[in-house]
Amino acid sequence: MRTYDNPVLGGFHPDPSVCRVGDDYYLVCSSFEYFPGVPLFHSRDLVHWRQIGNVLDRPGQLELPDDVPASAGIYAPTLRHHDGRFYLITTVVGTRGNFIVTSERPEGPWSDPVWVDVPSIDPDLAWDEDGNCWCTVAGCLLARIDPETGKVLEGPLPVWSGTGLEAPEAPHLYRIGDWWYLMLAEGGTAHGHSVSIARARSPRGPWEPAPDNPVLSHRSTDSPIQCTGHADLVEAADGTWWMVLLGTRPRGYFPGFHVLGRETFLTPVEWVEGWPTVGPVRESHPAPAAWHPVPPQPERDDFDAAELAPYWISPRRRPAGSWSLDERPGALTLHATGGSLDRPGHTFVGRRQQHPECRVEALLEPGNGRAGLSVRIDEAHHYDLEIAGGEASVIARIGPARQCVARRSVAAGPLTLGVGVRTEPLVTATGEDLPGLRAGGPDAITFTVDGEELAALDGRYLSTQVAGGFTGRVIGMYVTEGSAGFDWFTYAAEPTR
Numbered sequence: 001m002r003t004y005d006n007p008v009l010g011g012f013h014p015d016p017s018v019c020r021v022g023d024d025y026y027l028v029c030s031s032f033e034y035f036p037g038v039p040l041f042h043s044r045d046l047v048h049w050r051q052i053g054n055v056l057d058r059p060g061q062l063e064l065p066d067d068v069p070a071s072a073g074i075y076a077p078t079l080r081h082h083d084g085r086f087y088l089i090t091t092v093v094g095t096r097g098n099f100i101v102t103s104e105r106p107e108g109p110w111s112d113p114v115w116v117d118v119p120s121i122d123p124d125l126a127w128d129e130d131g132n133c134w135c136t137v138a139g140c141l142l143a144r145i146d147p148e149t150g151k152v153l154e155g156p157l158p159v160w161s162g163t164g165l166e167a168p169e170a171p172h173l174y175r176i177g178d179w180w181y182l183m184l185a186e187g188g189t190a191h192g193h194s195v196s197i198a199r200a201r202s203p204r205g206p207w208e209p210a211p212d213n214p215v216l217s218h219r220s221t222d223s224p225i226q227c228t229g230h231a232d233l234v235e236a237a238d239g240t241w242w243m244v245l246l247g248t249r250p251r252g253y254f255p256g257f258h259v260l261g262r263e264t265f266l267t268p269v270e271w272v273e274g275w276p277t278v279g280p281v282r283e284s285h286p287a288p289a290a291w292h293p294v295p296p297q298p299e300r301d302d303f304d305a306a307e308l309a310p311y312w313i314s315p316r317r318r319p320a321g322s323w324s325l326d327e328r329p330g331a332l333t334l335h336a337t338g339g340s341l342d343r344p345g346h347t348f349v350g351r352r353q354q355h356p357e358c359r360v361e362a363l364l365e366p367g368n369g370r371a372g373l374s375v376r377i378d379e380a381h382h383y384d385l386e387i388a389g390g391e392a393s394v395i396a397r398i399g400p401a402r403q404c405v406a407r408r409s410v411a412a413g414p415l416t417l418g419v420g421v422r423t424e425p426l427v428t429a430t431g432e433d434l435p436g437l438r439a440g441g442p443d444a445i446t447f448t449v450d451g452e453e454l455a456a457l458d459g460r461y462l463s464t465q466v467a468g469g470f471t472g473r474v475i476g477m478y479v480t481e482g483s484a485g486f487d488w489f490t491y492a493a494e495p496t497r
Contacts, residue, residue, distance in 0.1 A: 002287040004047040004266070006225065007247065011354030012261030012472030013039070014189075015076040015122075015170065016244040018046075018234045019086075023290070025234065026079060026106050027244065028055060028088065029264065032471050033073040034313040037062045038090065040079075040106060044292035046234070046242055046266055051310050055088050055101060055110050064316040066344035068094040070378035071469035073316075076122040076170060076230070083127075087147060089135065091121045098123045098137070100147055116150040118143050126173040126203070134203050138169035140184065142203060160198045160207035162186045163214070170230040173203060179274065182207060185229040189262065189470070192219050193229030195245065197276060216245070216267075216278040225281050226250055227262065233269065233276065238289045241269035243278055248464075251356070251423060251442035257463035259442050260353055261472020300490040303332040311351045313474065315344065315376075322347045332486045334371065334479040341478060342379050342397055350376065350476020353421065355493040356443065360419040360475050362489040366412075369482030373417045375445055376474045381467040383457055385417050385447040388481065394447045394455040398466075406447075406455035414487065418448035419475060421459065422494075 009016070015030040025046055031037040037056035041049040056062040056074065064073050077090035088110070089100045098121075099113035116123070120137035125147065127133050133147045136159065143155035162168035162184050170185035179199045187194045194217035198207040218228045231245035247265045250256030267281045301309060303325055319337060327333040338345035353375075362373055370388035384395040387410065394406040423443045441460035446453055460466060462473055477486050 002291060003284045004287045006265045006267075006281065006283055006285070007249075007263040008047055008244075008266045009041065009049055009264035010260065011263060011352035012474070013264045013352070014246045014262035014470065015230050016246060016264040017076075017078045017172075017232045018244045019079050019081050020234055020237070021081045023237050026081075026086070027264070028077045028079045030076055030470070031056075031074045031313070032071050033064060033068060033316055034471075034474070035062060035064065035315075035317050036310070036313065037074045038077050038088065039310065042106065043294075045290040046236065046244075046288050048292060048294045050294045052107050053310050055108070057108070057110075059317065060112055061101065061110065062092070064092075064094070066316065068316060070315075071471055078124045078172065078232075080125050082125075087125055089116070089123045089125050091123060093121065098135075100125075100150065102147075114148070114150045116145060117152055118145070118156055122169045122171065124172050126175065128175065128203065134173055136171040136173050136182070138167075138171065140168055140171050140182070142173075157204060159203075159205060160184075160200075160209065162196050163209065165192070165194065172232055174233060181276075183231065183233065185231070186214065187217070187219065187229070189227060189229065189246070191226055193217065193227045194219065195229050195231045195243075195278070199274070210275045212275070215276055216243075216281070218247070218280065221280075223280060224249060224283060225265065226256075226258075228265070228281050236288055236290070240288065241271065241276065242288065243267050243269050243276075245281070247281060249356070252460060253440040255465060257442040257460045257465045259459055259463045259473055260356070261464065262470070299492045300488055302330060302488045303486070304330050308332075308349070312349050312476075313351065314349055315346075318349070323349060328485055330487065331365075332477065332489075333483060334477060334486070335483045336369065336479045336481050339480050341374055341376070341382055341384060341480065342402065344379060346478060346480055348374065348376070348476055348478040350374070350474040351491060353473040353475050356421070356423050357494040358421050359492045359494055360490065362417050362477060363414050363487040364417050364477075365414045365485040365487065367482065367484055369479050369484035371477070371479040371484035373419055373447075374476060374478050375419060375462055376476070377462050377464075377467040377471065378469060381462055383445055383447070383462065384478075385419065385449070385454070387413075387415060387417070387449075392449045392454060394457075396457060396461070398461045405457065408449075408454065410449055416450050418446075418451070420446040420448070422446070
């Protein structure tokens with residue numbers, strides 16, 4: 001029997017929403033303050049996913065000014081296919097609220113936003129047999145809307161708001177058989193996270209809660225997968241049912257630290273007496289009947305394509321003058337737009353850390369710039385390997401503290417910069433015994449120049465438990481003074497020890 005491993009989308013891919021069109025599945029996730037927004041994936045089996053683009057890939061669709069804080073921006077998109085067209089509804093927190101974009105093809109182009117005057121976050125779309133479009137939001141409120149104009153035609157109306165736990169959110173409304181089902185997340189997106197469901201004969205209710213709510217929760221368990229919730233249902237082509245949801249993989253001593261953010265998991269669903277039954281989400285499950293592996297993403301990007309690959313992201317925006325693939329063919333040239341990674345407005349191009357253990361390397365031609373690699377949660381939590389003025393430095397920014405923890409002279413370049421993430425105990429370059437750090441953190445992050453280690457730092461300070469917020473680590477290239485070129489960048493997963 002084939003099995004698959006969870007998560008099916010590792011790293012910072014929270015709030016998954018999925019829809020099926022024939023034998024094809026499409027999935028989107030939250031992107032928060034990063035641009036481009038809303039990564040879009042395709043699969044033929046719900047297990048193997050390939051990113052085919054980003055829904056919000058131009059400034060006219062997504063404009064996030066510098067005063068939008070980390071973990072604001074794009075929240076909880078819902079993706080649906082109706083009457084031959086794809087619809088995506090989401091919230092941009094910190095600016096205007098909820099909006100819809102549409103496309104005839106999942107790859108795009110996607111339309112400009114149509115703004116919807118419904119309050120709250122986590123919007124959902126569903127259509128009834130008469131063609132009415134219903135929008136449900138966290139809270140929970142329901143409105144009948146015109147998805148072409150965003151106009152509210154009825155409501156908002158209060159609907160079932162869960163079992164009484166905090167933060168009833170992530171609503172999804174489905175017509176399945178003779179019933180309408182309303183599925184919610186409850187308990188907040190941390191360890192109390194759960195999934196509950198109710199049903200009614202009409203979207204307006206009255207609603208009957210499932211007798212065994214919550215239908216899914218890992219709270220107060222010793223499962224290596226925690227914070228399970230914010231789920232979406234999909235019926236496979238063979239008639240089986242599946243749930244995609246977010247979860248985390250904490251490591252280290254109490255309280256545990258998750259550093260990759262909230263990831264996308266997949267679990268089977270059985271229907272019993274008209275209600276979905278979901279077992280615990282396991283690290284390995286029997287696979288769906290369809291099985292369509294996709295080629296692995298190349299470890300190395302030589303920057304020889306006409307455009308950046310869709311997995312490259314930048315905080316808030318990526319101005320045209322801040323990067324170029326044309327100035328020196330076969331290299332990514334970055335130009336400084338801000339003088340510090342500690343404040344918004346800097347030039348940074350990175351990708352999500354997707355594995356507990358990985359190795360990143362990049363070939364940097366620093367020129368007269370100030371540039372390097374950074375492991376980032378937000379402006380107040382990042383570790384940087386920086387090259388400037390013939391010197392390599394490792395800088396740790398943790399909350400209000402900023403410190404250079406190592407430096408040495410280096411050649412003029414080019415230089416191979418490296419970042420390694422290991423879950424083994426932390427050991428410094430000098431072998432210094434640091435028992436307090438070696439035992440409790442989730443991982444160790446090491447920094448090298450041309451293969452020589454400069455520093456090893458405790459990874460707990462780049463975790464959600466320390467930094468807060470809703471994202472995960474992003475590892476990337478930056479310039480804060482002048483310009484610099486990166487000939488290539490590699491990201492390689494390594495087996496967890």
